[in-house]
Amino acid sequence: MAEIRVLLVDDDPLVRSALAHFLTREEGTTVVAEAGDGRDALDQVGRHRPDVVLMDVRMPRMDGIDATAQIAQRWPDVRVLAVTTFDTVDTVLPMLHAGASGYLLKDSPAEEIVAGVRRVHEGTTSLSPRIAALLVEHVRERERPTSAASPDLEPLTDREGDILRCLARGMSNAEIAAELIVSEGTVKAYLGRIMTKWGVRDRVQIIVAAARAGLIAFT
Known part of the structure; x- marks a missing residue:
């Protein structure tokens, strides 16, 4: 199994530590760097070229939506997986439109987040059930x-x-x-x-x- 190199982006260092803890316990997954905001994330992506970026949405200086859009444009081979507490249409849709390959909530089980990293690395999709239901409801109402x-x-x-x-x-x-x-x-x-x-x-x-x-x- 090819090693998956991960960048963690979250303005809460405790969240980054928790994510790093269970990701590094997964064989074949390595956390290569961390960032506290979107601007720092761009620097770290340019320096380390990770396979997957775990991206929070709301952060100081540059939020996850803008950072994701720039990553998708500058490094199209890097996959972004949103991991956040926000589960409303006005955060989910802009993040997906920006280029995120998946959207998980921070209250997801650890194994679901680990599996999500693997799925987006393989080029598939990873959505929390609550997010999938939200998208379904949005489409039914709007389209x-x-x-x-x-x-x-x-x-x-x-x-x-x-x-x-x-x-x-x-x-x-x-x-x-x-x-x-x-x-x-x-x-x-x-x-x-x-x-x-x-x-x-x-x-x-x-x-x-x-x-x-x-x-x-x-x-």
């Missing part, structure tokens, strides 16, 4: 599903549409492969095609783009 593709998004093939609907149900690559009776490699290939068509970088951004266009209904 009007349509049968045609948004003019801003390139239309998907039938099979790509199947993949998208599975994503909306929160399925992993393995679950999608079993559902559609294809290999995981095929699922990854289709996801890559959707990302290229829509100009997005990961599974979370596919879901956000589709929800904004009203192309998916969550079940």
Whole structure:
């Protein structure tokens, strides 16, 4: 298993210590640096080039949303996983739009956060159940599903549409492969095609783009 190099970003040193404690107990995971705000996080990413950044949202000098946007632009291979106490639409959506690959709450079990680091490193999505439910409710209230593709998004093939609907149900690559009776490699290939068509970088951004266009209904 390849080593996952992690940067911890939180303005509370006790939170950083707690995260470091259980992350370093996980074989194959190393905390390479810590930062107390978004500006310091950018310096540390440039210096250490971590694989995954655990990012708080609200911090002094530069918040996690601005820092995430700059990381996504300057270091697109670095994945950001939000770990915060804030669970409202006005924090979740901007963080995901900025480029975060996942959003977990600090009251999540330690093993869920460790698993979240692993998932975003592998290029998949990690959302706390409460956050997933929040997104579902937001889409149901704000979006009007349509049968045609948004003019801003390139239309998907039938099979790509199947993949998208599975994503909306929160399925992993393995679950999608079993559902559609294809290999995981095929699922990854289709996801890559959707990302290229829509100009997005990961599974979370596919879901956000589709929800904004009203192309998916969550079940």
